[in-house]
Amino acid sequence: MKQNIYDNDIFFQGYQQLRATESGLNAALEEPALYALLPALSGLDILDLGCGTGKFCRLAAATAATVTGADISQKMLQEAIRQTKAANVTYICAPTEELTFAQQRFNLVVSSLALHYIANYQQVVTNVFQWLQPGGQFIFSVEHPMCTAMHHAQWQTDEAGNILHWPVDNYQEETIRHTTWFVENVIKYHRTTATYVNTLIQAGFRIAGLHEPLPVKEYLEQRPSLVRECRRPPFLLLAATKPSI
Amino acid sequence: MKQNIYDNDIFFQGYQQLRATESGLNAALEEPALYALLPALSGLDILDLGCGTGKFCRLAAATAATVTGADISQKMLQEAIRQTKAANVTYICAPTEELTFAQQRFNLVVSSLALHYIANYQQVVTNVFQWLQPGGQFIFSVEHPMCTAMHHAQWQTDEAGNILHWPVDNYQEETIRHTTWFVENVIKYHRTTATYVNTLIQAGFRIAGLHEPLPVKEYLEQRPSLVRECRRPPFLLLAATKPSI
Numbered sequence: 495m496k497q498n499i500y501d502n503d504i505f506f507q508g509y510q511q512l513r514a515t516e517s518g519l520n521a522a523l524e525e526p527a528l529y530a531l532l533p534a535l536s537g538l539d540i541l542d543l544g545c546g547t548g549k550f551c552r553l554a555a556a557t558a559a560t561v562t563g564a565d566i567s568q569k570m571l572q573e574a575i576r577q578t579k580a581a582n583v584t585y586i587c588a589p590t591e592e593l594t595f596a597q598q599r600f601n602l603v604v605s606s607l608a609l610h611y612i613a614n615y616q617q618v619v620t621n622v623f624q625w626l627q628p629g630g631q632f633i634f635s636v637e638h639p640m641c642t643a644m645h646h647a648q649w650q651t652d653e654a655g656n657i658l659h660w661p662v663d664n665y666q667e668e669t670i671r672h673t674t675w676f677v678e679n680v681i682k683y684h685r686t687t688a689t690y691v692n693t694l695i696q697a698g699f700r701i702a703g704l705h706e707p708l709p710v711k712e713y714l715e716q717r718p719s720l721v722r723e724c725r726r727p728p729f730l731l732l733a734a735t736k737p738s739i
Numbered sequence: 740m741k742q743n744i745y746d747n748d749i750f751f752q753g754y755q756q757l758r759a760t761e762s763g764l765n766a767a768l769e770e771p772a773l774y775a776l777l778p779a780l781s782g783l784d785i786l787d788l789g790c791g792t793g794k795f796c797r798l799a800a801a802t803a804a805t806v807t808g809a810d811i812s813q814k815m816l817q818e819a820i821r822q823t824k825a826a827n828v829t830y831i832c833a834p835t836e837e838l839t840f841a842q843q844r845f846n847l848v849v850s851s852l853a854l855h856y857i858a859n860y861q862q863v864v865t866n867v868f869q870w871l872q873p874g875g876q877f878i879f880s881v882e883h884p885m886c887t888a889m890h891h892a893q894w895q896t897d898e899a900g901n902i903l904h905w906p907v908d909n910y911q912e913e914t915i916r917h918t919t920w921f922v923e924n925v926i927k928y929h930r931t932t933a934t935y936v937n938t939l940i941q942a943g944f945r946i947a948g949l950h951e952p953l954p955v956k957e958y959l960e961q962r963p964s965l966v967r968e969c970r971r972p973p974f975l976l977l978a979a980t981k982p983s984i
Contacts, residue, residue: 640885643971644904650895659889659906666953666969686972687932691949701946704936708911724911726888727931 496589497611497681500546500567504677510547510573519709520607522720524635524729527707528606531633531733538601541625543590543618543634544608548574548583554604555580562586562600564593591617599627605634607729610642610682616693623697629738632699638706638730642671642684649722660726690732699734706730741834742856742926745791745812749922755792755818764954765852767965769880769974772952773851776878776978783846786870788835788863788879789853793819793828799849800825807831807845809838836862844872850879852974855887855927861938868942874983877944883951883975887916887929894967905971935977944979951975 500506535557545551545563547570554561555578564586565571571585578585586593590605591614603622612618622632641647644663651657668689671682691701706727709720745751780802790796790808792815799806800823809831810816816830823830831838835850836859848867857863867877886892889908896902913934916927936946951972954965 640907640910650904650906659895659908661895661904662885662907662971663904664969665885665951665971686951688949688951691936691946695946695948701936701940703940704933704949706910706931706933724909726907726910 496566496591496613498566498589499675499677499680500565501569502677506567506569508677519720519723519728522713522717523707523709523723524607524731526710527705527729527731528604528633528635531703531705531731532604533602533631535602539599539627541600541603543593543603543605543622544611545574545585546570546606548578548585550604550606551583551585552578552580555583558582560584562598564588564590566590593621595625598625599630600625601627601630603630603632603634605632607635607637609634610636610685613683615683615685615689616697619693619697619699623699623736626736628736630736631702631733632694632736633731633733635729635731636690637682638727639665639685639687639690640726641728642682643667645671646673657722657725687730690730694732694734698736700737702733702735704730704732741811741836741858743811743834744922744925745810746814747922751812751814753922764965764968764973767958767962768952768954768968769852769976771955772950772974772976773849773878773880776948776950776976777849778847778876780847784844784872786845786848788838788848788850788867789856790819790830791815791851793823793830795849795851796828796830797823797825800828803827805829807843809833809835811835838866840870843870844875845870846872846875848875848877848879852880852882854879855881855930858928860928860930860934861942864938864942864944868944868981871981873981875981876947876978877939877981878976878978880974880976881935882927883972884910884930884932884935885971886973887927888912890916891918902967902970932975935975939977939979943981945982947978947980949975949977 535554538558540554540558540561542563545565551561551563561583566589571587643665649657668685671684673680709723714720783803785799785803785806787808790810796806796808806828811834816832888910894902913930916929918925954968959965
């Protein structure tokens, strides 16, 4: 059975609160970096894998031709539907690995911090390649392999609580990591940067960019604690293109 | 002035001994991984950037059309020339950043653990792109950015000397790192994985593979201490192709 933490009540409440206050790293770092990689969305057919409450779907719907948001969580999608007015957005409730599209093809597939929850990354990459039009792009973010490598990794501090460094271990063990995020035993799948990149290439993609973004300057000024995110990269972003042939 | 540690007598002696005994990580990990990425060398014109004592040049000379080895160190090249009998090998003593080739073009440019000593990686990448024939490949290894990030990084151990983890810090600071390797104050240039990859793409290369190799099994069995090299990747390897147009 696929993991679906987002339909856990405690998780959902914690997550909603995090996103509402923008106190997470998403607004300060991941979203600006992901959005900066996107092509002009005008007229595109877009798929968002792990769309959550539909923030990106609504943003894209203003200019895109169509937006399809897919997520495993009914709770997330209920909230997405409640907030979405645009008629060109469709939501699908399904695990990413089990999505199928018979005829529908996309110009852009986006995924924000979802693929490290997916057991079979290779299958998803193969599927996305098939669903993309020639020349289409697959752009996604994941937790950085440097951060998912060690089991229960935390900043190492001295006795006064000052950060010393970030610990890396078990980097080559591409297996499950158990972690606590609002609730206990959230499962992630650690993969190396090499696996993230080479699986794309083997599926036929061309790598257009690999990014390990820094916090955006305005957020760094507002929240000096973000400085630690310059000490190790929290996220890995990849942009890949299906060749036009 | 370019750094030339290899012409320091103490360094050179230590380095020669390391290579003679194969007790370093090169034979167990870096060389097999780099060689596995190479195309068939038969009939190729090959350039080796930072060729040292010419080990790869001699190996390649058996099948390649021509091999050009370049290194900043006269001592290294004297040893390379002494050991090299093949007539199709040419050695050039020059810093990598200052190499120029008016007419000569290559099918393959290789560089083994040299580019993290080079201040201007972007210039080298631009030059290599120009020196390659269309369809030619640039394949190189560097110390992994995870390993060069923290100043004076060492395995973190408990009181009994057991390894706890590898420390990462200052990842986003793409500046000089001072280190001790046989002699004090060896200078390296830390760059992020993103910079290694995106500089290639921006120069016009296509990424053919990104690798974070494990020790070869036979060496792991002979030297159990190599197990720690599975806990963090010591080297980053990149293979890039100049499109045939």
